[in-house]
Amino acid sequence: MHIYIEEKPDHAKIIKEYHVVMKGQERLKTIFLVEYYSEDSNENEIISDEKVLTQLFTRLNRFPVYLSFGLYELTDSEIEDVISTVKQRKLPYTQTSINKRETYMIIEVNQPEDLLQVLEKSLSLASYNGYYLISLTNLLKFETRRTRRWFIKKERLVPVVDMTEPTTFLKIGFDFENVLIFSN
Secondary structure, three states: OEEEEEEOOOHHHHHHHOOOOEEOHHHOOEEEEEEEEOOOOOOOOOOOHHHHHHHHHHHHOOOOEEEEEEOOOOOHHHHHHHHHHHHHOOOOEEEEEOOOOOEEEEEEEOOHHHHHHHHHHHOHHHHOOOOEEEEOOOOEEEEEEEEEEOOEEEEEEEEEEEOOOOOEEEEEOHHHOOEEEEEO
16 A cells, blocks of 8 residues: 655645635644555455554544544435444434534544444545544534525534644545545
């Protein structure tokens, strides 16, 4: 496996491109882009994204880890699967409904085994262009902001990453093309 890491100096551009709304954005110190891939197309072993992320946090030995994601891209059966895994493992979680279509879930994970199980059930969101954050602190809040959708501006509740306290979080790129690491 090859790993490519690049520091991204234009923070404003990356934040806009990846649709991250932040509070305390001026405190952001670094953004790294991380891509991993295999050049050997004959390789029999495929390393899953879930295992790579679980290994990363296990080696960091930094728990709890907070998984924050929108449920709106999942089917009803996929949502039930995620919730049943969370309840079966007795993990603390919260759900916030913004409207009928948009619901977000934040799960606190304290063990590598639990992290792998929840990632296996929920990480597919990243491949659907869904909202998915992994952080070392519970930093996802919801605030009323003026937003634009389809040329219409209106006030609505949006997920906001709170960077006012020291933290690091990972934003999964569109279609899981990469992982962005934000740190202050």
